[in-house]
Amino acid sequence: MTGKLKIGLIGAHDWAEKAHLPGYAAHPDVEIAGICDTVPERAEAMAAKFGARAIYTDYRELLAVPDIQMIDVCTPTDTHLPLSLAAIAAGKHVLCEKPLHTLAEPAFDAARKAAAMGVRTKLGFTFRYSPAIRQIKQWIDDGVLGEIFHIHGFEQNSQFLSPDFPLRQFAIDSPRDRLIPASIIGYGSHLLDLMRWLGGEFGSVCSTMKNFVPERVVRGLEGRQRFMVEDGAAALVEFTGGAQGLVQSSYIAVGNYPGVEIRVYGSKGAAVARLITENGIAETLHFATPDQVEFRPVAPAAGALPPGTSLETPWPELYYRNLVRFFADEILEDRPEECTFHDGAKSQQIVDAIIKAHFERRWVDVGA
Numbered sequence: 001m002t003g004k005l006k007i008g009l010i011g012a013h014d015w016a017e018k019a020h021l022p023g024y025a026a027h028p029d030v031e032i033a034g035i036c037d038t039v040p041e042r043a044e045a046m047a048a049k050f051g052a053r054a055i056y057t058d059y060r061e062l063l064a065v066p067d068i069q070m071i072d073v074c075t076p077t078d079t080h081l082p083l084s085l086a087a088i089a090a091g092k093h094v095l096c097e098k099p100l101h102t103l104a105e106p107a108f109d110a111a112r113k114a115a116a117m118g119v120r121t122k123l124g125f126t127f128r129y130s131p132a133i134r135q136i137k138q139w140i141d142d143g144v145l146g147e148i149f150h151i152h153g154f155e156q157n158s159q160f161l162s163p164d165f166p167l168r169q170f171a172i173d174s175p176r177d178r179l180i181p182a183s184i185i186g187y188g189s190h191l192l193d194l195m196r197w198l199g200g201e202f203g204s205v206c207s208t209m210k211n212f213v214p215e216r217v218v219r220g221l222e223g224r225q226r227f228m229v230e231d232g233a234a235a236l237v238e239f240t241g242g243a244q245g246l247v248q249s250s251y252i253a254v255g256n257y258p259g260v261e262i263r264v265y266g267s268k269g270a271a272v273a274r275l276i277t278e279n280g281i282a283e284t285l286h287f288a289t290p291d292q293v294e295f296r297p298v299a300p301a302a303g304a305l306p307p308g309t310s311l312e313t314p315w316p317e318l319y320y321r322n323l324v325r326f327f328a329d330e331i332l333e334d335r336p337e338e339c340t341f342h343d344g345a346k347s348q349q350i351v352d353a354i355i356k357a358h359f360e361r362r363w364v365d366v367g368a
């Protein structure tokens, strides 16, 4: 492809400002051709900050711009699927925030529609673009870790430990007498995607989910409310390739954001990535071998960080600048796809199996 990649963004608020737009603005071969928000002042403010050719309040007008090749959907969850489908139908490549949908089948359907239209998709699984996680993937692919025995995945922080921090991650008309799966959807979807990327397909899972904070403030309702929101989930995993896995997602485990930790133990080596901002550093990576079992720190490889960033760059910007850079380069250089809508649907399928295993108190096969 020649010339700059022209992108249009829908949803110009907090996450677009912190994570998506800095990535486009920093990429020398990307032009922000349009920014759309139903609230015009937001589109105007983002256009002024990051530079954009035009602003829109109706996404259909943005999708009708012929030279825009890629659409970024950064709107609330319930709009992800319809906006992505509209962008696919308009023949645009699409990056969409996760989750594409809260059910696997509509996400698989969107992946099929994108393939039929010949456009690329990418789901906003932020942590795939951590330099430490990508290094572990490289080590696995290169055989450095040998045969993989154990994969442990954690996503936990204390974001919702206080009952007075408003929760918005579930529908407020949900039944109040039943556990409402939440952390396993919000945090688990990222984590399970990482574990599947590193360890291959999931075979079977069993799990337990629990509500620890019974009354809390919920966005859209007055005062503390009694809801059985799942704020902690744990699962055991059998991978089809033979490895074992452990999963923990938690809204209430004391610790800083984003609170992702991945440990991989193989026959030739082990790696531990901690994506937890501590002392101003976004992440650490440690590596050990059978003949040198003390874990030692590993610095990011050359080119692993987006130009102009360091491990002191705030994690949303660091990882998203990498994600955006990879997607733009995939399109510009016709590289193989990764982290697609199909991967999003596969992660949703695993979430569904973990929820089912809890409610039925048994092992559940994840399915092909």
Ligand SMILES: NC(=O)c1ccc[n+]([C@@H]2O[C@H](COP(=O)([O-])OP(=O)(O)OC[C@H]3O[C@@H](n4cnc5c(N)ncnc54)[C@H](O)[C@@H]3O)[C@@H](O)[C@H]2O)c1
Pocket: 010, 011, 012, 013, 014, 015, 016, 036, 037, 038, 039, 042, 057, 059, 074, 075, 076, 077, 079, 097, 098, 124, 125, 126
């Ligand atoms: N991947 C991650 O780690 C991560 C982290 C934070 C947020 N997110 C996701 O990013 C998305 C955006 O988050 P946010 O906090 O900025 O949300 P937000 O609700 O603050 O902002 C969304 C914006 O979209 C606009 N909008 C809604 N519907 C629209 C439409 N049809 N057309 C045009 N504009 C529309 C709204 O006016 C608003 O300005 C959410 O889906 C959120 O879950 C992902």
